[in-house]
Amino acid sequence: MKVLVPVKRVPDTAGEKKIDPNDRTVDRESVESVLCPVNEFAIEEAMRLKEQQDAEVTVLLVGPESAQPVVRKALSYGLDAGVQVVDDAVVGSDALGTAEVLAKALAAEEFDLVIFGNQSTDARTCLVPAAVAEILGLPALTYARHLEIDGDQITVHREHEEGWDVVESSLPAVVSVVEAINEPRYPSFKGIMAAKSKPLEVRSLDDLDVDTSRVGSDNAAAIMYEFRDRPPKEPGTIVEDDGSGAAATQLADWLVEKKFV
Amino acid sequence: MGELLVLIDHSESEPRKVSLQMLSAAKSLAEASGDTVAAVWLGPGADAAAAALGSHGAQKLYHWDSEDALGYVTLPQVSALQVAFETSGADTLLFASGNHTKDVAARLAIRLDAGVITDATDVEVGDDGRLVATKEVFGGEMITTSKIADGKHQFIGVAANAFPAEDTGGGAPELVALDVTLDDAATASKVVSVEKQGSSDRPDIGEAAVVVAGGRGLGNESGFELMEQLADLIGAGVGASRAATDAGWYPHRYQVGQTGRTISPTLYIGSGISGAIQHRAGMQTSQNIVAINKDAEAPIFQIADFGVVGDLYKVVPKLIEELEARKG
Ligand SMILES: Cc1cc2nc3c(=O)[nH]c(=O)nc-3n(C[C@H](O)[C@H](O)[C@H](O)COP(=O)(O)OP(=O)(O)OC[C@H]3O[C@@H](n4cnc5c(N)ncnc54)[C@H](O)[C@@H]3O)c2cc1C
Ligand SMILES: Nc1ncnc2c1ncn2[C@@H]1O[C@H](COP(=O)(O)O)[C@@H](O)[C@H]1O
Numbered sequence: 001m002k003v004l005v006p007v008k009r010v011p012d013t014a015g016e017k018k019i020d021p022n023d024r025t026v027d028r029e030s031v032e033s034v035l036c037p038v039n040e041f042a043i044e045e046a047m048r049l050k051e052q053q054d055a056e057v058t059v060l061l062v063g064p065e066s067a068q069p070v071v072r073k074a075l076s077y078g079l080d081a082g083v084q085v086v087d088d089a090v091v092g093s094d095a096l097g098t099a100e101v102l103a104k105a106l107a108a109e110e111f112d113l114v115i116f117g118n119q120s121t122d123a124r125t126c127l128v129p130a131a132v133a134e135i136l137g138l139p140a141l142t143y144a145r146h147l148e149i150d151g152d153q154i155t156v157h158r159e160h161e162e163g164w165d166v167v168e169s170s171l172p173a174v175v176s177v178v179e180a181i182n183e184p185r186y187p188s189f190k191g192i193m194a195a196k197s198k199p200l201e202v203r204s205l206d207d208l209d210v211d212t213s214r215v216g217s218d219n220a221a222a223i224m225y226e227f228r229d230r231p232p233k234e235p236g237t238i239v240e241d242d243g244s245g246a247a248a249t250q251l252a253d254w255l256v257e258k259k260f261v
Numbered sequence: 262m263g264e265l266l267v268l269i270d271h272s273e274s275e276p277r278k279v280s281l282q283m284l285s286a287a288k289s290l291a292e293a294s295g296d297t298v299a300a301v302w303l304g305p306g307a308d309a310a311a312a313a314l315g316s317h318g319a320q321k322l323y324h325w326d327s328e329d330a331l332g333y334v335t336l337p338q339v340s341a342l343q344v345a346f347e348t349s350g351a352d353t354l355l356f357a358s359g360n361h362t363k364d365v366a367a368r369l370a371i372r373l374d375a376g377v378i379t380d381a382t383d384v385e386v387g388d389d390g391r392l393v394a395t396k397e398v399f400g401g402e403m404i405t406t407s408k409i410a411d412g413k414h415q416f417i418g419v420a421a422n423a424f425p426a427e428d429t430g431g432g433a434p435e436l437v438a439l440d441v442t443l444d445d446a447a448t449a450s451k452v453v454s455v456e457k458q459g460s461s462d463r464p465d466i467g468e469a470a471v472v473v474a475g476g477r478g479l480g481n482e483s484g485f486e487l488m489e490q491l492a493d494l495i496g497a498g499v500g501a502s503r504a505a506t507d508a509g510w511y512p513h514r515y516q517v518g519q520t521g522r523t524i525s526p527t528l529y530i531g532s533g534i535s536g537a538i539q540h541r542a543g544m545q546t547s548q549n550i551v552a553i554n555k556d557a558e559a560p561i562f563q564i565a566d567f568g569v570v571g572d573l574y575k576v577v578p579k580l581i582e583e584l585e586a587r588k589g
Contacts, residue, residue, distance in 0.1 A: 011399075013399075013400065013519060013538055013539055013542070014538055037520070038520060094376070095367075095377065096367070096370060096371065096376070096377065099367075099371070118360075119520075121519055121520070122398070122399065123398070124379075124380070124398075125363075125377075125379045125380075126360070126363045126379065127363060127366070127367040127370075127377055127379065128367075129364075129367075130335070130363070130364035130367035130368050131367040131368065131370065131371050133368070134339075134367065134368040134371040134372065135371055137446065139334060139336075139449060139450040140334070140335060140364060140368075141334060141450065142360070142361075142364055143360050143361075145513065155453075157456070158334075158360075158361070159360065159513070159514060160359070160360050160361055161272075161359060161360070161465050161467060161514070162272065162457045162458065162459070162465070163455070163456040163457040163458040163459070163514070164455075164456050164458075165334075165452050165454070165455050165456070166452070166453045166454045166455075166456065167334050167450055167451065167452050167453065168450065168451050168453055169334070169449060169450035169451070170449070173450075178513065178520075179513065179520050180506075180512075180513035180514075214374075220376075220410070221370075221374075221375065221376025221377070221409055221410050221413050222376045222377060222378050222407055222408075222409060222410075223376075223407060223408055223409070223410055224405045224406070224407040225406060225407065225408065226405065226406035227398075227403055227404065227405040227406070228403070228404050229402065229403055229404075230397070230401060230402055230403060230404055230545075233563075233564050236550075236562075236565045236566040236567055236568060237566070237567050237568070238557075238562055238565070238567075238568040238569075238570065239567075239568070239569055239570070240557070240569075240570045240571070241569055241570060241571025241572070241575065241576055243571070243572070243575065244575060244579075245571070245572075245575035245576050245578065245579035245580075246579065247569045247570075247571055247576060248569070248576045248577070248579035248580040248582075248583055249579070249583055250569075251551065251553075251567060251569055251576070251580055251583075252580060252583035252584055252587060254551075254567050255528075255551075255584070256587060258528075258549065260471065260495065260527070260528050260549075261495060261584055261587060261588065
């Protein structure tokens with residue numbers, strides 16, 4: 001079985017983020033970048049398939065050359081190989097443009113299963129997995145909190161607001177995983193060392209059959225044209241309890257005053 | 262003059278609150294742009310819901326009554342919504358920014374070469390008649406304004422509680438049945454069963470007006486019984502921090518934060534939650550924030566409108582007592 005795991009480079013949530021006013025993309029120089037933490041769950045699931053079903057796993061990233069450490073980081077968990085699509089023409093793509101590039105990069109590989117994170121921690125659109133599946137004409141079993149593979153059949157528990165749906169499909173398929181699915185391992189020292197020499201292929205759009213009319217900032221369908229920091233919040237009322245719980249009375253008064261009760 | 266389509270998200274035959282909120286928003290957008298509002302209902306139940314949809318602003322209701330809408334994964338809904346677009350000639354869609362509806366929007370956007378903006382907290386009609394959407398990025402630290410490129414269909418995913426739902430007394434909408442044929446691919450992935458979990462009396466945290474959330478400070482699983490007791494007293498939903506869901510004290514589905522759900526209730530009450538940046542990413546747009554934490558330095562107090570520095574096991578039971586007394 002061949003499995004592909006698309007991973008994204010994102011700014012560290014704890015770091016301060018800036019948007020570059022010139023091209024309205026995240027100013028990558030100003031903030032530490034990391035492998036999107038949601039992708040760790042996808043990598044872990046792929047590793048389990050590798051261990052249980054002898055799957056061969058390739059990681060795929062669309063992003064500039066400077067994002068290569070993120071591919072190596074993904075490889076350090078024990079994945080087999082990496083593909084990175086690097087092309088200036090991709091800069092400024094919206095989620096659907098990114099999906100077009102990812103879909104065509106996937107189509108250039110052989111695979112039975114693609115495992116996405118359900119979202120990225122920066123954009124959080126959650127659009128990419130389903131859009132990729134649509135372009136490839138494949139089923140998208142997204143928000144998986146559990147997945148099982150039996151021959152060419154896949155069963156997924158898709159999380160939603162009220163619980164989950166148990167869904168079935170045949171492979172090849174696209175899935176996205178939520179963090180409830182597993183507990184990611186840490187890369188081992190051996191894994192980190194081995195990642196440095198794992199095969200990593202770099203492709204440009206010329207190598208792929210990409211519909212460029214969707215790709216790049218000029219072709220982005222969703223255009224962000226203004227941004228501002230969240231206005232700071234007025235300091236609130238803070239009361240100290242004396243150890244008896246009596247401060248709850250003041251809280252109750254406040255809730256009544258605000259008409260919540 | 263055209264139609265503005267609103268994809269109604271529903272749980273069985275009940276429209277979700279966010280759907281009525283979207284209709285109210287669509288009504289004022291349509292008034293500004295000179296359009297009319299048409300709801301789209303996929304799956305059984307349109308007849309029963311028609312009156313409520315009409316009174317919230319739907320002038321027309323496209324419906325596809327087939328069980329297939331829910332019996333297979335995503336694709337039947339994509340096909341049906343595509344038929345709605347073709348029938349209506351619309352170029353604008355509002356949809357609820359929920360897990361499964363985003364997939365429907367993403368797939369149809371590829372088919373129609375549309376643009377998509379998700380999780381909009383505000384939508385207006387711009388000077389050029391195109392929609393302008395506000396959304397929060399980087400966990401609510403930054404606020405952005407976006408629109409869809411000229412000439413493309415505009416799909417806007419609306420966040421729950423972004424707009425009030427207003428019953429303006431509109432009459433029943435005109436019903437238009439959609440004629441949908443599904444190809445083999447659309448029925449290739451089957452929904453085998455639906456597992457519903459949790460109390461159906463408690464509102465979903467995504468749309469609840471009040472959310473009571475508990476964290477590691479609860480100390481154990483049974484702490485959530487206290488949270489549920491407070492929640493049920495005030496009609497709230499119950500959420501949790503990742504420390505609490507990771508510990509297995511409460512299901513992941515109720516996790517609030519960067520990798521959980523984003524909520525913006527009118528009132529959030531957090532107990533035993535420190536307010537880590539990843540947690541704030543899911544709740545800092547709440548209109549009013551109450552924090553109960555024994556550590557005065559906990560970052561949650563920086564965004565709290567009302568904070569109690571104290572032991573939650575002293576404060577919350579007392580709060581329940583006080584609120585019960587006031588309710589009489
Ligand atoms: C990639 C990533 C994604 C994440 N996503 C999320 C997410 O979606 N949601 C989320 O919540 N977190 C998320 N986190 C985790 C986040 O960083 C914090 O670890 C987490 O929010 C802490 O949960 P907590 O506040 O319950 O626990 P803690 O930070 O341990 O805080 C517990 C608090 O309880 C207080 N306390 C203890 N006992 C009492 C008592 N008796 N009475 C009153 N107060 C008491 C303590 O003073 C303390 O402030 C994520 C982390 C990462 C790295
Ligand atoms: N540039 C990218 N390269 C590789 N994978 C990506 C990229 N952008 C998004 N993804 C994948 O798509 C998922 C969902 O991202 P999003 O739709 O942006 O919320 C992520 O968890 C990744 O698995």
